[in-house]
Amino acid sequence: MPLSYTIAVIAIPLFMFLFLGLAGVKMSRKLTGVLGVIAMAVTTIIAYGVALTYFFGTGQDQVGADGVRQAVTVFNPAWLSFTDTMVVRMGILLDPIAAMMLIVVCTVSFMVHLYSLGYMSDHDGNAEQGFQRYYAYLALFTFSMLGLVVATNLFQIFVFFEMVGVSSYLLIGFYYSSPAANHASKKAFIVTRLADLFFLLGIMILSYYTQTFDFSQLVFGANGANDMAVAQSAIASAGGATFLGCSVMAWALTFIFIGGAGKSAMYPLHIWLPDAMEGPTPVSALIHAATMVVAGVFLVARLFPLYVLEQGAMEIICVVGAFTAFYAAAIACVQSDIKRALAFSTISQIAFMMTSLAVSSSNSAMIEIHGGTGLGYMASMFHLFTHAMFKALLFLCAGAIIHAVHSNENDKMHGLHKFMPITSIAFLIGCLAIAGIPPFAGFWSKDEILVAAYHKGFFWGLWMSMVAGMTAFHMFRIYFLIFFWKKHEIHTHHAPKDQPWTMTLPLIILATISIVAGFVPAHDLVTWNGKALETQLDWTVAGSSVLIALIGIALAYKLYYKENDLPERMKNGALGLWTAAYHRFYMDELYQFITHKVIFQGICVPIAWFDRHIIDGFFNMLASATGSASFAIRRLQSGSIQGYVYVYLLGVLLLAAVTMLCVLI
Amino acid sequence: MESVGNIILYFVIAISIIVFSVLTVTTRQILRSATYLLFVLFATALLYFQMDYEFLGAVQIAVYAGGIVVLFVFSILLTHKPGDDTPALTSHRRWLGITAAVASLALCAYAVFSFDAFGGRLMAAMPELTIDKIGHFLLSTDKLGYLLPFEAVSVLLLACIIGGVVIARKR
């Protein structure tokens, strides 16, 4: 196998996790960090080697005679055999999206590893408490995420889904002495676990009917690319079985989507992501902006042909995605905490990707009509790639700012442009990219998403364009509020400044990527069926989206560039709306109400009462009855041996008498 | 019809067994109690002789009368000062003992008397039981051999010796 060295990409982070986790405490903090960065650099180089070989290598392994880019199964040993046909395997599968994800995960992870050297230290460069643990967790997360993207089957994806969930939990709760971080990590874990329960149900249903977990039998055709015919037969294996009026496959796929929605923070399972910002900022950049949160998108893309055939499930994804995109963008417009604002922006962008996947198949013929391709699929994956880069950039910038001013709140920042020029420019590049201004990365991917949405219907296109405008607005609102608005008041004893090179270098690298990533020929490389896709810029869509973005930016400029009372007046003009948005439309309160008032009070408390008083009570009664009975008869245990003998003798005599009676009669 | 000597011997044995047994458990001086036990054991040995089990009678005298009673006397002397009499029994205790004894006696007597099929048997002639015959049986592995119990008892005795040493030695 030419790509067998892919195993190193997985193995190095795993080894580093074990090594840093076990031996880290014996080493100096700096050393563990440097080792972690070096190992990640090696991993990244190998991953680039793998991906570039996969995309641009000329071997027959990757591109078949018909120009179709094939999925390569590097190796795939059996791990658990349930039945003869249902075997859980653990392997490595390379196909366009997996190879692309390798690049994304490794790039961002490497940047974050490097950045954390500076971020997780104080201003004198001393690494903080738990540095070794931090790097061990980062390695664990990287390992899990890479294992997820190269998974060869649903079960492997599920296993690594759980593992990224665990490492996310560990990293959110990294500052475990802070109650907020503890709550946030618990919340993230519980919400994603709940979603994963549905994921597991979906896997069970799907594998029950298809008798396999392997993607190679679910979606990949003989030519090694996603194949409608194979997916058709997988769907048909259900034999038209239905449940509550929907086909079981639709149920299975919806459940799997719910699993992905939990990880990808789709409404209404998004509530954990803003709270997850309690973790260290580089972690937010890595896990909660660039990689783990797109696992749900990746999952849907993985099973894309199945979803295409089950339009019901696809419609749900479309509606949920479109709504989430709008909802999160609206909330992001009023958040005062920089990381939370970015978190909601992330939710909105991930929803973009979901919607894009969903609109790429508004009917199964759509894929064929539109140049024989799934434009939305390609756009979604492309956006995933570019978004990972510029959102990681934005988060790392935010981290640099937070590190400089020691606060997450906007009103502690203001006017930082003079103090932190590099950060400011990098942030601006990130904002331009996410707003979709050409030639930055976000423009190219978002434009294609909008085109795909307009293909589905004018309403969807308009809706997504509006969300894109809101994105531009709220991102520039943050930008202006942080870097301009008014003169910076120095709160701490030293003035904020650009951070050390370990933190600045990743910003520069990511900013560069954000500028050029749009020119990556994604339509040649990352398509649903492995065939190159012909696209040309649709100028009506592109022009209008740029125009909308510019309007959003102009609005933000007008409102937030210089200190003025317009925002305050607007806020007071629609105070109810503002407050609702600021409180995230009370979703957390709603959950709180449902879980505490309805579920805990209405269901759990009676059950607990029943358990404590009826079930426990019964056994307590048995125990206390035995206890009091033994207490009552303990006087018989007098310690007088003769008394015992006497009783014993009487017993023997009685037995003898009975025996004799029986013999005589 | 038995010989008169045998009958007289029987009565001597029976009466001494009964009398000395009762005295053993009723006397208030523990040393006397041991002495009466010795007499009972002698009477039992006599009974074995009358039954023509000479070897058994000899063992009874040697082991029981010569060994066990001496042990008893030793331990009594070790644990009692002279004139250290047992206090008189409370009537409660006595009645308890009497009821238990009478109940067991009654049951056994009823059993013995009701199975009268063999109660009236007479002693039959027995082939002479020489010591070498007993020795052969004791150490043979034939159908009627007793080698296994013999060995088991020897192990038991060893265990008892060790146990006795362990328990009684000073720490």
Place this chain on the structure above:
Amino acid sequence: MNLTLLMYLIPSLIMFGCGVYGFITRKNMIAIMISLELMLNSVDINFVVFNRYLFPGQMDGMFFTLFAIAIAAAETALALAIVINVYRAAKNVDIEQIRKLKF
């Protein structure tokens, strides 16, 4: 007058009863063991008598008695060792005083 089996059983029976009585009424541990010896001895007599009267050609009863005597000797030695040990610990062989074996 004939010496029947029954006539030999009666002294043995009374000996057993005396043993029971002594065992229950006596307070001195050594006296209790003496009573125990009485009971054992009466059983021995029964073995021998039944053997002699019912199966004169065999020797099982005799051997049982033989082993019983050996075991009784061992048991007595051991029990007396315990009694002496108890005496060392409690300065007493009164069974009423040694009642640690209770609740």
